[in-house]
Amino acid sequence: MAKRVGMEVALAVAEAVGQCNIDMAAVYPITPQSHIGEHLSDLVADGKIDAEFVTVESEHSAISAIIGASGTGARVYTATSSQGLMLMHEILPIASAMRLPLVMGIANRAVSGPLNILNDHSDIMPQRDSGWISMFVENGQEAIDLSIQAFKIAEHKDVNLPVCVNIDGFQLTHMVEPVEFPDQELVDKFLPARVPFATLHPSNPVTMGAFAMSDYFTEIMKAKDEALKNSKKTILAVWDEWAKIFGRTYKPVETYKAEGADILLVTMGSMGETAEIAIDELREKGVAAGLVKLRLWRPFPFAEIKEVLTKAKKVLVTDRAVSFGGPGGPVCGEIKAALYHEAVKPAIYNYIIGLGGRDVRVSDFTSMINQVAAADASKVTDTYEFLGVRE
């Protein structure tokens, strides 16, 4: 049985990636990701992992370099945050169209401006339609587990897509948490060597990243969409296998005291744990509130979301980013779309919370839920609210 240790989550992520027999990593410094890159380079410098660590001159080159290395058949990793992810934006859909199994850790941070180094989800949301598998974690242990699982999912022969693991910056990356590393032998068994579909090698020359106009482009886009949707089967199978070997279960949509709840709160990322405390308090006071935590952002778990949310009268969706001039928060927009065709559907309320690192306390969750509990569901509108905003 693996030993429990206290470790900063960013370092734990690097340790976990180090357990995956990676061949190459390219990481550029940015707060709050930097500790992942620093610790990975420590592991390489100490000979604990046999990999090339490429100290690129930008995040754009980080993602470009790992694409090149992945093309050779190498197992590759990068990590970034915020502006770094925005700089990579151009290359993200190319990576998924090239069907390369990249793995990226994202220490989620607000996007400028104004410049802000603290946590929200405004960096990952503009990447939503890039064709990447995108997952969120809630604590250090999940960050370790999903970072390892990500390679297995990405490299699976039925997937061959890039995967990003979203880890809330500071709130998670800089916390020292009790975590447990899986035994190396078990990881090696769980994650065998990558078997690439094609590689850049003179023994069998291939052309990667060809030019395609209107006669093929639509088919390639459809193939990417199908691949991303189909990846869910593999994701579920990998989580099933993980549970059997390591005893920790993962689902696309996690729930907490959702059974019999009239009001369901939806969170994504590290705030789930704070929200759990709020649900406990409300349940003690007799409020029938429950929690739904979205783990899988892409492919979006439509079936699971419908299954759990249609049972409630009211749904309170929290978003950590804004779709300016649009439907409010991107998570809420997705949930509304998922429920549109349901015959019986809950009233949906949307709160934008925790932007740029603004603290969201247990009392904030209880007060949001109490407000929604008091609202008349027949009068719900398509508005959204910025929690605690000074106007």
Next chain:
Amino acid sequence: MNIVENFDLFAPRLINKKELLSSGHRACSGCGEVLGVRLMCKALGEDTVIASATGCMEIVSSMYPTTAWEVPWIHVAFENAAAVASGVEAGLKALRRKGKIADRDIKVVGMAGDGGTMDIGMQALSGAMERGHNMLFVCFDNEAYMNTGIQRSSGTPMGASTTTAPAGKVSMGQKTWKKNMAEIMVAHNVPYVATACPSFPLDFIRKVEKAKKVKGPSYIHCFTVCPTGWRCPSDQAISLGRLAVETGIFPLYEVENGQYKLSAEMPKKLQPIKNYFKSQGRYRHLGEDEINMIQGKVDKEYGKLLNKVECLKAWD
């Protein structure tokens, strides 16, 4: 003896017969750039992986589901060919060290046009060269953004008319001096930098072969005539390349570990640049004063180059 005149005699011994960039690609007739790429591939041989930037050479060679490439080839985007190449190099290095692929020397080559090298790709190239990857980067410089329609780049020479720096009633076209990219690469202290032109095929091939043997980063700046963009007859692609060299507009030289060496192809006495300008539509608007002004700069720069050849010997 002029080797080019006895080409049939010498070629089989001097040039790899195998075509690694196949015919049937979609380049314009008279394209100097695709000739450069073809010769580069011949010099590199089969143990090569190429990372290409977006641009003419990418779109003419890789129209899905066809390909002209007989060597492994990857294209990702416009500005990142050097970064992709550095990743390919790092990936192959790790896999080879870990015994996951055969223990075999493979040269990784990045390639881009003047825009993809000197403008938008400059940062990625500078980073890759500074990091010391075992890779060759070749800039195929046709002096403007030809793929998008002859817009000016920092490689466009003074006085040339382009679609974004056109000659007009109050404009002589390009108002800036061409960026000296080879010198910028020399400043990165890489072991080997050279300039070349496919109008001098054996010189170019020899330089690519030399770069291939370098353990570390190397850079070749290859001057390639673009009849479409330069508004000149397509049968002049070779002769204009020769004139660019023989007028000193684009001198051929090598810099090995900081030591400059003029290539044997350089004439003892340069021709006047007007001989090079006259058949090109992009220079047609230039008057005598403007040509003299440019001639002055060419003479000065060539003099500086000759000085570097001499003076830097002291630092060998």
